[in-house]
Structures are given as structure tokens and as C-alpha cells.
Amino acid sequence: MFEGLKMLGIGLGNFLTLGTIFNVFWATQLGIIVGMLPGLTATMGIALLTTLTFRLPADNAVLILICMYIGSIYGGSRSAILLNIPGTPANAATAVDGHPLSRQGRAGEAIGIATTGSFLGSVIGMIMLALFTPLIGNFALSFQSIEFFWLAIFGVVISGTLTAPKDPLKGWISGFFGLMIAMIGMEGIHAHVRFSFGNIELSGGVRLIPAMVGAFGFAEVIMMMKHQKVEIIKSEIKRVLPRIKDIAKYWKTIIRSGLIGTFIGAIPGVGEDIGAWVSYDFARRASKESEKFGHGSIEGLIAAETGNNAAVGGAIIPVLSLAIPGSAPAAVLMAAMYIHGVRPGPLIMVENPQFVYSVVAMFLLATVAMFILGLSMVKTLIKVLEVPRSKLMPVVLVLCVIGAYAVESRYFDIIIMVIFGLLGYVMQELDYPVAPMVLGIILGDILDKNLRRALVLTDGSLTPFFTRPISMVLIFFIILSMVSKMRWFNLFMGNVKRRIKTLFVPGTRS
């Protein structure tokens, strides 16, 4: 415990130089702008900055990326409030109550409250990050091939279930499709090249960053251009600084949303967007004034913004402790860590514990910068929202091309970007979530190696797959998440509930 605090202090001390603070502020501000602009998401922002920072030392680069991450997830609330268009998918729930507030002429207040909510959510996420990364990392040291195999399946299934709650089948298809894509190229045990069809470029496999830049950048450009432009609400922004009593009144909602957001964020491939919706949903159910939700409820706005920023911290927990990303932006962050020679995963607490606490320190700096920047220069910044899409989107695509190309300087990566952009667009049109596919691309290698290793260890026997305790827990959750979405299961549970009720409550027996 004290060891951790000491390392956090060292990490923080290392960052308190003028140059670093400067980096923190420009990266966070850039993040806020990226988040504000619909069409530029957090994922895209981090991917672009990865290419820009890959000549910097690892610590500085990861710091800049985390600032971008936190800044953009927060920044999206601005366009959600003012335009009713979430700047990043994470802010969709923010729009539900934020936009009505700005129509009532309370845009400034809404922005202030969203900023405070994001700040507090971020703080909760950070505390959980500091507490749980070492715990989960140490626990994961006992994982063997079988557990990693189940973890990969668990990640894809649960991500599919939660990112497509109305139609989980499509979520699972997306996830397994991602796993299939990961099979392209040279496999990790015998270096045999699979599914390359004689193409040398394909034998290297599908790289994550070009694929993500396509699926979250190019696809977004198409989506944005599809719809006509929208009007900005000309709401005068009066007071941005929130009143403490407004915030303090909802302390329960804040803590609840922060914890829910972190938890959802930590689930593999389930990111800030779902974190915000789930905390919003819980807040509405628990609220005394739930009828206000959807018509400009301060509580709803706080819940959504606290939830999505807390999910950022949550999403980094599995990145550091298991090398499995908790969300799409965290997946790019993880890829960037690999590029800089940091190897996240269970061994990180053994090999490089200082790095974990450095990440917490970075998180703290970015959170503070986000809070300061979020409450200042509001009026100037929202002019960015007036840039018409037809002027902005071509520039975004130019950046997509560079972002895909820069890391490895391969022309082939631009083609991958384009293919995944089209694929991502079609998937969105057909209601397939993209996040499980991305997670699948990452987990494919883990699944492949560990399943085969495990089969060697058990000599082909499948029994140990189902009898080891951690496996059993994972299997339980996999089955639960699949079955809980099926109609007959819900009918059955409803029946069971009613039967139990009739046993204990006299007079309801029919």
C-alpha cells in the first residue's frame, strides 16, 4: 500500500517539469476539441497522436495519449449539450438531458455541471485504477493457458452482449468475426502463414491501428456526411462555474455512477458509451425525481458524464493488468504502449511496477488539466462547432490516411484503413457494434496460442477446461451473459419469481 503511494509520488515528481505540464495542457485541450467535433472520436484522436508521438520517450508519449483520452471523452459533452449530437459515442447519454438544458437557456450551467461530473468520475476511475490494477495483475499471475483461453472468449461474448443489448446475436457475430480476422497472417507457434492467399502484405496480418483508424475514423466521416448539417442552439452562455451545493446534492449519484462507470469500463471491449448509459439508467431508477429525466435533469447529466469519464480509468485497468483493452480507445492506447516497448500484462507488477503508478500519475495530471480547461475558454472554444462538416470531414480523412500510414510506412495499411472504414460503416448501418470486432482482432492471438498450448498441456483432454476454478467462473459468466438475453430464459425466470412470491405472500395464490 505505502509502496504504491511512494511510487505514485515518484511518478508524479518525474512529471512535474515545465515541459511536461505544457504537454499535458496542449494534449488535453486538443483532446477536448477532438471530442467536441462530431466525427472525430477519442479512438481516432489517440490513434493520430500515437503516430505523432512515436519518436518521443515512452513516458511522455503515453502521458500525451492519456491526456487526449480523458480530454476527448469529456469534450464530447459540449456538442452533446449544444448540438444534441454526441461528440464521441460516449456522450450519447449526456445529450438526453444536456440538450434540453441548453434549450432552456441553461447551456453554461449544463457545461459546468458536465465538467464537474467528468472530473469527479475521472477521480473515482483513477482511484480504482490505482487500487485494482495491482490486485488484478497479481491475481492474473496464476492464470494459465486455459484461463487465458476462456478470458478471450469471455471478452468477446460479454462485449458483444453489452454493446448490442437489443440484439446480442449481432454483437457476438461481430466479436467472432474479429477473432477470424486475427487468424490472417503468421501464427505465433509454428510461424505458419494462414489465409494470406500468397499475398506478402497479408502474411503480416491485419495491423490494429490502421484497422481502428478506418473503423472509427473513415467510417465516422461517411456517417457524418450522410446526414444533413444541423443547427446550433444559440444559447447564451452565462455562468459556467457550477455551484457546490448543486453538485453536493447529488453525491450519491456521483459515487454510484463513478463506480458503475469504472466497472463497465473494466469489462473487456465495453467502453465509455455503455458506462454512461448504464449509470444513467441506474440514476433514473434510483432518483426521487425520475420524471425529470430526459427533460433536462441535472442528476441525469451528472450520472452520464461521471459514468463515461470513470469508464476511462476502468478501461485502463485490464490494459495494464491483463493486456486486454477495456474499450476501443484503450485498445489504441495499449497498441501505443507496445510500440513504445512497454509490455502490459500480468507480469507488469513484477517487471515494471513503477509504470503502473506512473500511469496513475498521468491520469491525475490529465484529470486536473481537463477540469481547469473545461471551465475556461468555453465561449471561444464552442466556435469550433460552427465549422461546417463539408469543410471538416475532408481534413479528417487526410488525417486518417496519415494515421494509418505513419506507424509502419506501408502503403498497404492505407488500404486496410479504407477496407475497415467501409466495413465499419456497413456494420453500423446494419446495427452490428464495431467494438467487439476490434476486441476480437486483439484477442485472436491470445485465443489461438493459449488454446493450442492448453491442449498440449492437457494432452487433448477437455475436462480441465471445465474443472479449473477460475475457468468455471468465467464459463458461468459466459453462459449467463448469453442465456440472459434469450426469451425463454426471461419467461422462465419470471415464472420462478412468481412461484416464489406465491409461496411467501399469502393471498396471491391463483
Place this chain on the structure above:
Amino acid sequence: MAPVQTSLKNKRPAGEKMPRADFITSVLLMALSAFVIIESLRMPRLEHRNINPYTIPGIVPAILGVIMGVLSITLFFRAMRHGGYRLSKHNSAATSSASTGAAGEGSVQKVGFWHKPETLRVILTVGFCLLYAIILIGWAWYPVATFLYVFGFIVIFEYDRTKRPGEQKRTYILAGVEALLTAVLVSVVFRYVFLIRLP
């Protein structure tokens, strides 16, 4: 956990929304799974290298192919149940009341897919982006390609058909300035500040 709303627009239950599209995707996915399974079975078993038979390269892709097959067959039957096999849009709309298409989106009239303005916008966007990313970059010097693309894109989307071409000088000039700025700034900043090789 109760279903959580995750989008502002999807209000219809699963499966009823786009049975036709689901039907077609499920057929494509079944074909993909079959292809992956066959390819995996044909993959070399590397016997000459004396490897452990449980580590043959084809084993995991084959399993994934089977799982994907099961999922796509499920989707196939669900789409069938909602009448997705009727390939004419008219029929499917008549049988399942809350069926596909623009009718449910709140638009007054049902406009054919190819006549919607969105379709044109999507085709233009995709076309321009492909032209830039696949053709222009390989063919022209990077700043020139970028200039041409940004200029063309802005002019196409901001061109007002109700006015004569001569009256829209402002649009051209603004587009030209922005294209020039983008091309020069992106090239210089990435090349000399961030030391990245340009395509």
C-alpha cells in the same frame, strides 16, 4: 440486468428491423464460415516438422468457423421468421408491419433507397475518399494529391445547384484556401516537426 438504451434512434425490437438485410448478411456469413472451415481443414498439418498434433495451425480457425456458422444460421432462421427471404421490399413491408425501410424513421413518404439524398451523399463521400486514398496518393505528389482532394470534396458538397456557377466564387476561393492550408500544413508539420514519412 435490464436492457439499457444505447442509442438515440433504435427503438424497434431485434430482428424486426431489417429482416432482408439480416437474411443477406446471414447467407454471406454462412458462406464465409464454410470457406474458413474448408481452408482450415486443408491447411498443412506440418507432420514433417513433427509437431504436436494439438498445435496444428488449422485448429483454431476451424473452431471459429464452426462457431460463426452456428451464429449465422441462427441469424438466418430469425430473418426467415420475420419474412426476410422475400426479396421484394413491397411484400416484406406488407407482411410484417414494423418492417424495414424509411417508413419507420418518421419520414412521411417512403422514398426508394437509390433516390434518397443520403445515398447520394454517402456515394460521393466514399467515392472521393477512395479516389484520394487509393489512386491520388499513389499517383501524385502527396501535397498535390491532398490539395486536389480537399478542394474537390468541399466544392462538391457546398455547390449550390440553385445558383449559377459564376455566382459561387466565394465557395471556390474558400475551398481553395482551406485545401492549400491543409496540404501545406499537414505536409510540413508531419514531415519536419513530427519526422514522419509521408505516403
